[in-house]
Amino acid sequence: MASGSASRYLARMTEPAQVIRQRKPDWIRVKAPTSPGYHSTRRLMRDLGLATVCEEAACPNIGECWTKKHATVMILGDTCTRACAFCNVKTGMPRAVDPLEPEHVAIAAAELGLEHIVVTSVDRDDLPDGGASQFVKVIEALRKQTPNTTIEILTPDFRNKSEAAVDAIVEAGPDVYNHNLETVPRLYPTIRPGARYYASLRLLESVKRKAPHIFTKSGVMVGLGEQRLEVHQVMDDMRSAGVDFLTMGQYLQPTPRHAKVEEFVPPQAFDAYAAIARAKGFLLVAASPLTRSSYHAGDDFKKMQANRNAQLERANG
Numbered sequence: 373m374a375s376g377s378a379s380r381y382l383a384r385m386t387e388p389a390q391v392i393r394q395r396k397p398d399w400i401r402v403k404a405p406t407s408p409g410y411h412s413t414r415r416l417m418r419d420l421g422l423a424t425v426c427e428e429a430a431c432p433n434i435g436e437c438w439t440k441k442h443a444t445v446m447i448l449g450d451t452c453t454r455a456c457a458f459c460n461v462k463t464g465m466p467r468a469v470d471p472l473e474p475e476h477v478a479i480a481a482a483e484l485g486l487e488h489i490v491v492t493s494v495d496r497d498d499l500p501d502g503g504a505s506q507f508v509k510v511i512e513a514l515r516k517q518t519p520n521t522t523i524e525i526l527t528p529d530f531r532n533k534s535e536a537a538v539d540a541i542v543e544a545g546p547d548v549y550n551h552n553l554e555t556v557p558r559l560y561p562t563i564r565p566g567a568r569y570y571a572s573l574r575l576l577e578s579v580k581r582k583a584p585h586i587f588t589k590s591g592v593m594v595g596l597g598e599q600r601l602e603v604h605q606v607m608d609d610m611r612s613a614g615v616d617f618l619t620m621g622q623y624l625q626p627t628p629r630h631a632k633v634e635e636f637v638p639p640q641a642f643d644a645y646a647a648i649a650r651a652k653g654f655l656l657v658a659a660s661p662l663t664r665s666s667y668h669a670g671d672d673f674k675k676m677q678a679n680r681n682a683q684l685e686r687a688n689g
C-alpha cells in the first residue's frame with residue numbers, strides 16, 4: 373500500500389509538490405564509504421590522475437559502487453565550461469587535454485578488472501570538437517587494452533559543434549551511448565541554461581539513426597519542481613528519439629549554492645513512473661530515489677542485451 377507521502381504525490385497530476393522539503397527522508401540515507409574496496413579504487417584513480425564523476429558530483433552511491441570497483445571516469449579534466457544549477461563539477465577555464473588520459477583510463481579498466489566501464493566528461497565548449505576526439509581515443513585504448521570490456525559513454529550535448537564530432541564517436545563503436553536530458557524542457561532555463569532540450573533530443577535521435585545496434589540511454593532527475601505529466605512527455609520524446617533505456621533518480625542539492633530540492637519523490641512514485649515508462653516501450657527502465665545514470669550500469673547492460681534478444685526472438689516468431 374502506498375505511504376501517506378506516496379499517495380499525496382500519486383494523487384497530484386499537474387501541480388508541483390509543496391511537501392517534504394529539504395530534510396532527507398529515510399529512503400535517501402546512504403552509508404559513509406569505508407570499505408577496503410572503496411579505498412583501493414580511490415587510490416588507483418589518484419595514482420593514474422583520473423577524475424571521477426562519483427567524487428566530483430558527490431554521488432550518494434560512491435560507497436556501494438567503489439566497493440564493487442565500479443567507478444565512472446570523467447575525462448577531459450575536472451573543470452567544466454558550463455554551470456548547470458544541479459551539478460557539483462567546478463566551472464572555469466579547463467586545462468589542456470591530457471594526451472595520456474586514454475591510456476590511463478584503459479589501465480584503470482584493466483586493473484579494476486572491469487567487464488563494463490562508464491566514461492563521461494565535463495562540457496568542453498572551448499574545444500573545436502567539444503572533446504569528441506578524446507572520447508574516440510579512450511574507446512580505442514580500451515578496445516586495445518581490455519577488448520572484453522563493454523563500453524558505455526555518457527557525453528555532453530556537443531551543442532554548436534559539427535555533426536562530424538558525434539559521427540566519429542559513433543564510428544568508434546561504444547556499446548552504449550548515453551546522454552541525459554536531465555529535466556523537463558520548462559526547467560531548462562534555470563537548471564541547464566547552457567543546453568537546449570531539443571538539441572539534446574536530436575543528439576540521441578541521430579545516434580540511434582546512425583547506429584541502431586548501439587544502445588541509447590538517457591536520464592532525468594525528479595524533485596526539481598517538474599510536473600508528472602511533463603515527465604510523461606519527456607518519456608514520449610525519448611521514445612520518439614528511439615531511446616532504449618531510461619534512468620530516473622531523485623535530485624539532491626550538492627551545496628546550498630545549487631538548485632533547491634523542491635520535493636523528495638517517494639519510492640512508490642518512482643515505481644509508478646517506471647510502470648508508465650515500460651508501457652511506453654523502453655527496453656529497460658531504472659527508476660528509484662538513488663538511481664543515477666551509471667548506477668549498476670554493468671548489470672543493466674546485460675539486462676538490455678537480454679531484453680533486446682527476447683524482442684528479436686518474438687519478432688522472428
Ligand code: SF4
Nearest residue numbers: 426431434437666667
Ligand atoms: S552511481 Fe555512478 S556516479 Fe554514482 S558512485 Fe556509482 S558509478 Fe559513480
